[in-house]
Amino acid sequence: MSEIRTQVQFVDIDSDMAGQRIDNFLRNHLKSIPKSMVYRILRKGEVRVNKKRVKAEYKLQDGDVVRIPPVTMEEKAEEVAPSTKLSKVAELENMIIFEDDHMLILNKPSGTAVHGGSGLKFGAIEALRALRPQARFLELVHRIDRDTSGILLVAKKRSALRHLQAQFREKTVQKYYFALVMGEWKPSCKVVNAPLLKNEVNSIVRVNPNGKPSETRFKVMEKFAQATLVQASPITGRTHQIRVHAQYTGHPIAWDDRYGDRRFDAYTAKVGLDRLFLHAANIKFVHPGTEEWMEINAPMGTKLEKALSGLRKQ
Template sequence: MNTEKPKVQFIDISDDIAGQRIDNFLRNRLKNVPKSMIYRVLRKGEVRVNKKRIKPEYKLQAGDVIRLPPIKIPETAQVEAPSTKLNRVAELEKCVIYEDDHMLVLNKPSGTAVHGGSGLHFGAIEAMRALRPDARFLELVHRIDRDTSGILLIAKKRSALRHLQAQFREKTVQKYYFALAMGNWKPSMKKVTAPLLKNEVNSIVRVNPNGKPSETRFKVMEQFEQATLVQASPITGRTHQIRVHAQYVGHPLAWDDRYGDPRFDAYTKKFGLSRLFLHAANIKFTHPGTEELMDISAPMDKQLERALEGLRKAPRVS
């Protein structure tokens, strides 16, 4: 049992950290603290920056000083690094589709969170740190949903992290997902720009005029009897953006437990589908070391491929 009492901490913000939102910074630093607790101490003003109360969306500046109150981590959340002998950890080694001195690219399986916390013992980043014990630096460049499969960038140098995250902020990174949507998606529906508002307590996202500007571009790839395979490219990077925008236009994604339609899940189950059909298939960005254009693709897993094969054999839209 850990009997050490938590203490007040003071954190100096360097140029490397500047630009991050305070809530994201705390969630990354306090990995085993429940997200609800982090937002509670922010809301109560117990976290101070330069002796002042701040909002969760405050962006840190170089030279800021954060005061963290004593935060007791629940005993159930204090877990050791995942063992590399666990099947799910060892399997991630086979999911590395690109690696060099600056970064690695993972074809993350569906069901694996990008990081631990909120009852999860470990995520992809903790597993990769266990698999790369000699790596001095491994940090997530971005995030994708737990049930979404596909491309996840991990930086192996702080300079690479800053370079890649700057590209995401400047929207020069191109990301393409494959998604199976309910019904007959009209090819003319090429863009959704509905603003999105996230509930910070339960992470449910809704279209709301008071939300953040959001844009997703869609392209019909293949039509089936009661479904459409679309390519989705998020221009902004809001939580659950593709899923909510698809639902908003009347075409929720298959096996989406938050925004989906049980009738569509029952239909696609006939073709062997039992997971969210959303796959980060391709990404284009500038290499943080060589400045060359990178174009990386990640194959879909067997379940998604089999489901598509089954749908192709079913009657087609006339």
């Protein structure tokens, strides 16, 4: 293992960086340094703001000067930034469907996690940072499941992150997914209100009266012999919400490894499907810079389009 040796740094805080806690600022600034070490240098008073010691909960202000002490630690192989020559990293460049000074929007492929961890060396955010080494700031605005494809918002400024996350919290962001579900979805079933409870041990989510209020709106888009293409719009943002609500109605999504039906998977395999048919296709929100409404569409991948074509021929 090689060593990481950082130099002492002095960072001038501007309005874009102001408002965040010092511990979160350091964790973003020292991405290769373990969280435990970040809190250690804070406890020891080695981090100074305006030449004074601060606690982890201190919120940075415009004009502050942060002194970050030199840190030495062993570098593990998996902590090295992903190479831009890796095909999985390089292909993300072609999946960027919008980019300006405030944000980047990715049409994330199925099978790519939004971030590394749990045995994954890297995810979409780490790959994007490797592709954009000059970017001072790149952070996920929200998350979507690893096997779900489609729209993923990434902020390029702290102010944009705060602006966009506030919209998600206030539920003003409109998100629309396409899902292929088993059987005939009744057009009269337009809203599913069912509380969801997550098992913290295995991350399985179930409808449970003790769970958090959860609402998804559904609309039939196209009917097939033994399946229905629906548009799903989650009003709340619970883990696996669309997938569990679809299962709850008796219409699980194709190739859902947690909440699906193997008989339905076998049926859709005949038209070439071998992945979760859940795609974040459309989003509407207020642009953090212009304050104007934006609408972004992400086309479905070839595999999903071919599966639909096959079902139509049946």
